[in-house]
Amino acid sequence: MTKLEIRTKISAQFTGAVVKLSMETSWLYGLLSLFVLALAFKFSSQGKRKLPPSPAPALPLLGHLHHLKLPLHLTYHNLSQKLGPIFSLRFGTRLMVVVSSPAIVEECFTKNDIVLANRPPFIIAKYIGYNYTSLVASPYGEYWRNLRRLTTIEIFSHSSPQQVSVHQT
Known part of the structure; x- marks a missing residue:
């Protein structure tokens, strides 16, 4: 065997190992980055705000639109029976807080009117x-x-x- 053949053989074996190693690590890095991205999304979507309860699940682009059925007032009533007098919904990317108790609505429009205006x-x-x-x-x-x-x-x-x-x- 000549020196050139030995170098080619060693080079081919070494390159194959590097390619195999990089394929394995790329899958590992890809899964790790998806996991970190999912954790970051989860913690950033919860945010620092304390929000009222909301029905689960919320779809990424639609939010809770799939929960709404006609007539809307009955849907809101059913959701208030399950979640309480104050609950939150996402319509697309917008957050909406629904208040269904007359006493809480009065408080919103009298005491907190400037904040909610x-x-x-x-x-x-x-x-x-x-x-x-x-x-x-x-x-x-x-x-x-x-x-x-x-x-x-x-x-x-x-x-x-x-x-x-x-x-x-």
Whole structure:
């Protein structure tokens, strides 16, 4: 056997071992990364917030939409019987908290009205609502209160019916 044949044989054996080792380790690294990714997703989706109970399972893109059946008020009633007067649902990626007790609804609208008055920021509202500056898209605050006051004055002023009335000629 010549030196070239020996080198080729050793090289082929060594390369085969490396390929085999890299295939095994790639599967191992792939499974390990999927496991770490699943753990990270689980802990990040729980978040730091304490949320009301929700029906299980929530699908990744649809959320709890598969739980909803017509008529909706009966579905919400059945869910409140199972989960309690406050429960959470995911519609797509949006979180929604459902309150079904009249006493808790009254508390939400009297004691916590400022905290619960805001709307979720939709991307479409940024572009159609002129960067969240329209009455419908703006978040609750001083600017929204001024817009509401001006809109109320314009709608209920005495000159408003004369401006929109139709004149037949």
